[in-house]
Amino acid sequence: MSAVRNDLNLEVTRVFDAPVALVWKMWTRPEHLVHWWKPNGFNEGRIESLDVRPGGKWRIYMPFANGTGGCTAYGIYKEVIPNERLSWDDFCDDENGNFFHKAFVTVSFEALGEKTRVTLRARLDPPANRDAKWTLPVMEQGWTEGWKENLVELVHYLSQHAKEME
Amino acid sequence: MPDDRLNATFAALADPTRRAILARLASGEVTVNELAEPFDMTLPAVSKHLKVLEGAGLIARGRDAQRRPCRLEPAPLKEALEWLERYRKSWEERLDGLGVYLRELQRKEKKHVRRKK
Numbered sequence: 009m010s011a012v013r014n015d016l017n018l019e020v021t022r023v024f025d026a027p028v029a030l031v032w033k034m035w036t037r038p039e040h041l042v043h044w045w046k047p048n049g050f051n052e053g054r055i056e057s058l059d060v061r062p063g064g065k066w067r068i069y070m071p072f073a074n075g076t077g078g079c080t081a082y083g084i085y086k087e088v089i090p091n092e093r094l095s096w097d098d099f100c101d102d103e104n105g106n107f108f109h110k111a112f113v114t115v116s117f118e119a120l121g122e123k124t125r126v127t128l129r130a131r132l133d134p135p136a137n138r139d140a141k142w143t144l145p146v147m148e149q150g151w152t153e154g155w156k157e158n159l160v161e162l163v164h165y166l167s168q169h170a171k172e173m174e
Numbered sequence: 175m176p177d178d179r180l181n182a183t184f185a186a187l188a189d190p191t192r193r194a195i196l197a198r199l200a201s202g203e204v205t206v207n208e209l210a211e212p213f214d215m216t217l218p219a220v221s222k223h224l225k226v227l228e229g230a231g232l233i234a235r236g237r238d239a240q241r242r243p244c245r246l247e248p249a250p251l252k253e254a255l256e257w258l259e260r261y262r263k264s265w266e267e268r269l270d271g272l273g274v275y276l277r278e279l280q281r282k283e284k285k286h287v288r289r290k291k
Binding site for chain 1: 263264
């Protein structure tokens, strides 16, 4: 039996119709990053730091679109290999001490001629620390409604994720 | 407290036996004896796991003192799922946004180059 690693993994891939050098710039230049670093439910953020080098800090204030405040995403870059790989700690909290997530993100860039494949892998640490006030941003409640019908699937789905902890 | 519940849910899910118990309960109510059988565990060992699950609000137990049937309480699981999926979605949304931004950027650049010629 291997030790319990309290984390969960996810992977998201996209192919962009742009050369790898340009796509790399999107992730490493604040004037570009600010335009797309905006999940649903957030307004355009304020980049406070984007020191893209190993050990460099990044920090972005992300205001909630509903005007009830915002949260700060921040961390430290680990690997910075131009046009190939970028990795960093990804923390997110707010001024009231609510903790939204703690993760480690690795983004790989792969040139496909004039296109670029981006693969984002994240290892999410589940809320195990009782000192932190873990919570969910509540802007989108109800979007998991579909699961309500099928408990068996829900448990299996979560178990699949949880298995990766082992 | 929803925050504590999220902590407790993941702590409970971190154990493979407890996940197996939840999976078993997902298909309906079961007594402790019925639960112990497939896991090849003693009743006290199963009870220990059930206590953790009960503490996390993931299961509820019937009042019948003899049988104490267990059933799954789905609310904390849904919260955990929502937490996980929210994070995944936030990346998918950002990457979609990056695609839109890149297209705009390249369209503008092309226009600019054409004007220069």
